[in-house]
Amino acid sequence: MNDATSGPAADAVRVAHSTVPAIAGVPSNFMLDAATYAAAAEIGYIGMDFYFAGRAGVLGDVEPDTVVRELGVFPETAVAAAWEATSLIEPRAAAAQRFADQAARWADAHLDPDALDHARLAELAGKVLGSADLSDAALVAGWSSLDEPASPPALALHRLNGLRELRFARHRDALGDAGVEPLDAVMIASPFMAGIFGWPEPHPDPDQSTRDRWSAAETATDVRFALDLSVLTSEELAEFADLCDALVPAVR
Numbered sequence: 001m002n003d004a005t006s007g008p009a010a011d012a013v014r015v016a017h018s019t020v021p022a023i024a025g026v027p028s029n030f031m032l033d034a035a036t037y038a039a040a041a042e043i044g045y046i047g048m049d050f051y052f053a054g055r056a057g058v059l060g061d062v063e064p065d066t067v068v069r070e071l072g073v074f075p076e077t078a079v080a081a082a083w084e085a086t087s088l089i090e091p092r093a094a095a096a097q098r099f100a101d102q103a104a105r106w107a108d109a110h111l112d113p114d115a116l117d118h119a120r121l122a123e124l125a126g127k128v129l130g131s132a133d134l135s136d137a138a139l140v141a142g143w144s145s146l147d148e149p150a151s152p153p154a155l156a157l158h159r160l161n162g163l164r165e166l167r168f169a170r171h172r173d174a175l176g177d178a179g180v181e182p183l184d185a186v187m188i189a190s191p192f193m194a195g196i197f198g199w200p201e202p203h204p205d206p207d208q209s210t211r212d213r214w215s216a217a218e219t220a221t222d223v224r225f226a227l228d229l230s231v232l233t234s235e236e237l238a239e240f241a242d243l244c245d246a247l248v249p250a251v252r
Contacts, residue, residue, distance in 0.1 A: 015237050022248055024164055026157065029110065055071070056071060059092070061092055064080035073172075073183075075198050107151070111157065112250040122158075124236055128166075132166055134166075139165045139168075160247075167221065174218075188206055189214075
């Protein structure tokens with residue numbers, strides 16, 4: 001592993017941390033957009049089922065436990081129910097492409113095309129994705145195989161969502177290494193989402209030891225994702241950070 005305490009590697013760790021609002025936050029908007037689910041409902045999807053079918057559709061016809069493992073923070077019962085309910089609506093690959101198409105729709109509607117160089121952001125994100133070790137990141141590998149949109153804002157969002165999945169894969173593994181259970185991670189990071197994710201009540205209040213291990217996993221995630229970002233030169237890394245900073249206020 002690269003030394004993440006000095007030199008360019010330290011820069012990569014800082015960028016891995018500072019770009020969370022752009023990488024983790026901005027792509028999530030299309031997943032929270034009611035229009036995404038309204039369009040899916042027209043062909044038979046119900047509620048949040050399209051989220052599971054669309055996001056995990058890149059995995060193909062796998063068993064629910066594989067989806068549970070890849071998504072990381074969802075209860076098996078909720079995932080299995082949604083996976084089974086959507087199995088006959090359309091092929092998994094079609095659901096995945098539909099999900100990606102909704103991301104592109106959202107980007108074209110909500111990202112200011114003049115706020116930053118979206119094409120350059122897409123290019124740098126693509127460089128990271130093209131060099132990353134995806135042996136433990138099946139969602140990233142599948143997402144990268146989908147048809148990409150043409151417009152620069154949509155392409156930038158598409159590839160940033162690939163980076164979102166990549167960072168999540170590193171985070172999922174870091175949580176496992178730290179011994180943090182999925183529900184505990186949800187209750188620390190976003191407790192308001194526990195019910196939406198399908199976790200039954202009562203929801204636990206993680207103790208301080210669990211919170212400390214979660215914090216350690218967060219730090220480890222930055223370091224692991226920094227290794228992915230290290231394919232960028234120092235100049236590219238700084239440019240990538242600036243473009244990500246500009247992307248957050250470009251959401252309209």
